[in-house]
Amino acid sequence: MARPRESIKAYGDRLDDGAVQLSFTLPVAASPRARAAARLYAEQLGLEKVLVAHMEACGDGFSYFVVYGASRAAVDFDAIDVPVVETHDLSMEEVGDVVKRELGGKVVVVGACTGSDAHTVGIDAILNMKGYAGDYGLERYAGFEVHNLGAQIDNSELVRRALEVGAHAVLLSQVVTQRDCHKENAAAFMKELVATGRRGELLALFGGPRVDHALALALGFDAGFGTGTRPSEVANYIVGELRRRRGGKERP
Amino acid sequence: MALLPIDEGLIAEGRGLAKAIADDVQSFIARHTTVAVERTTLRFLGVDGVDRNGVPLVNIVVNALAARGMLSGGVARVLAVGKAARHLSVQETAQRIADGDAGPFDDAAKSNAPDAAQVREILEAEVASGLDRIHDAQKRRDENRARLGIGKEPLKYVIVATGNIYDDAKQGRSAAFAGADIVAVIRSTAQSLLDYVPVGATTEGFGGTWATQENFRIMRDALDDEGQKRGRYIHLTNYSSGLCMPEIAYLGAVERLDMLLNDAMYGILFRDINPRRTLIDQYISRLLCTVAGIVINTGEDNYLTTADAFDAAHTVMTSLLINEALAHRAAMPDAQMGLGHAYEIDPQIENSFLYEVAQAQLIRQVFPRAPIKWMPPTKHKTGDIFTSHVHDGLFNLTGVLTRQGIELLGMFSEAVHNPYLHDRFLSLKSASLIFNACAGLADEINWRPDGVVASRAREVMGKAVALLRLVASEGLFGAIAAGRFADVKRPIDKGKGADGVSPRATNYANPVLDALETVAGV
Ligand code: B12
16 A cells, blocks of 8 residues: 655554664673663664663673664655666567567677676676576577676776677676775776777676666666676666667567 | 485595596696795795885796796705805895896706705705794694683684784684684685785785785784683684695794685686696695694585585585595695585575585585584575574584584675674674584484485485596596586686696706605605
């Protein structure tokens, strides 16, 4: 049932009770004062009716807390706008058909996990035959020519290979995100691609567990894909977007 | 502990095949050297320090040797002629080379240069003090262990990875406070591909902290101190893998590390390091571990995160038998083989727990004297930290039930970030709870011969031996090229560090290798 009001709060067991649970460590030894500090801290976070449910020493001079409370914060749900990748839901056969009928029978994609990032499982899940969670990878799709370069590839190498094989889409994966290194590296990749003067020739997709569509757009990509992405979504996006750009009809 | 009914004949066949595979590789290793082996030789002989630009002297000397096409003779002769003809210490010879003096190379290339036996004789004192350094470190470690005592198995192993060695030391201390027995410092991303060992105390790493001799020392001191406070010996672990595998083994040996991640194939499969290079390097690194009493940790867990853990279970057993056989070639006692595997089957599969128990019990039985290194679920962890904590509970239960030796504790925040202080604390707390609550469980269990667990174990063992037959027929290099492990294909002549490999010439001299082999009892 749609809610009549636009403003929402956290839900515990009654609407608008604002119930939240949190846990954290304070850099002081456990003591009655430390417990009071945890309560004050939670209050400063905007919680009321604070319950410090648990305090325990978790290191020399460190204590761990579990805290419950009620937050006054509320958000205007209707005002929120999140860009999402628009894709169709064509089956593998249908995608193959579109490639054959409308896209000249061939879609070339090149993907890699670049920089010092050594994680291949994510990009493999999208590109390799086997796919992900029972959903086949792009290699399995009729008409798709897939070049999976693997991990720890230089950005320049991915750009070079994508242009060399005349890719319709280039796929960048980034899994390590410490200190935002995935954003930095994706931006560096885009800079290299743009510098070739051929950015317009191909779709650029960015994916990884801390990637979303908005981030990808902000970094100059055409689309972003996060946790749990299925290869079929990616196939549908690529084919749908290529078709749109060719002025083809958007029907299945 | 009750045993699963596994055909002993099949296990023996597997061991026999693994031995044949290792023997074949060993004959290749014995005919080759690498830049990393030669750098290790220099370190062992006492060459230390960096040049003005901060480049380690051992790299300068070995690079110069390789540039002259002299790698095949080994680096030791260059130091030997420096010492015999010019009365220079090994450090002075290295320093002169760094300053641009080509004399020692020219002398070593002469036809009347000392042969291998003479090189050994000339450098006898240096070799002896290298061995002393290692033995002294080992003695101190043994004393500390005896004085403080060691925790109960499964030993609780946690990771620190802040990027800053001083923060790592703090996190390591807190982990010891919360009950950890072993603290592993994860290396910065990309270190495995560096062809030199960085120097000094470091405070900036990504996803981990640089492995340097100074960092080893800082961490060792912190854990010694904390162990003293807690009345329990705290083990220290780092990585002997990548392009500097044997050099790190040497540094670990002299800085009293207790364990090193050291796998015969990890670098090949997961870092795309040249297969020849890695297999040669692993041999001398393992000799050093054998002599220093360091427990190695092998990396079969990675097969299960890369390929599907249910389907690929047998590849772990195959690889463990090969890792064991290669370690035996370095005369490593079983008690130093922390053979690795992991709890990585999709937890949504019905009976996934039973399959994990089967795998863990099987591995326990096949390697009864090895302190099995048992690793937690990671791949199927999600941001749902609460369910993740329960998932780790199943893992801990399996560990205590099947008597694993070293248990790397799972973190509920695995899919989110490098662990916070309290993530580790809660993980240690729940492991202690389960280990204690189920302390006697292993002795209460009898396995149904026709049950799910026994059947699964039989199936895995059968497939593992079938794969060993295939690998034996292809040879290890061929099997790796064909993608038999972790679905990854690595051709023998490709990969990083390939150009650092050289055949040994007939006059190859390496008194360090000779001494290590003698002491280890190869
Ligand atoms: C498996 C694994 C490994 C394996 C990798 C094996 C391999 N061949 O890839 C090994 C053990 C080698 C490994 C090593 C390391 N790892 Co790791 N690893 C993981 C783990 C457990 C699972 C990752 C995974 O495979 N997920 C499954 C795949 C299918 O999911 P995914 O990657 O998110 O991909 C999906 C989507 O994101 C998307 N997608 C991904 N890429 C792309 C690209 C495109 C174009 C599209 C469309 C979609 C898409 O589609 C995929 C399918 O849905 C995670 C923890 C976790 N549970 O997430 C840690 C984790 C990612 N690793 C981590 C770290 C730090 C490392 C190391 C750096 C540690 C170190 N210091 O040595 C090293 C890597 C060294 C290096 N140079 O990078 C951290 C990262 C922390 C951070 N946020 O920065 C994590 C989160 C663990 C942790 N808590 O510390 N790791």
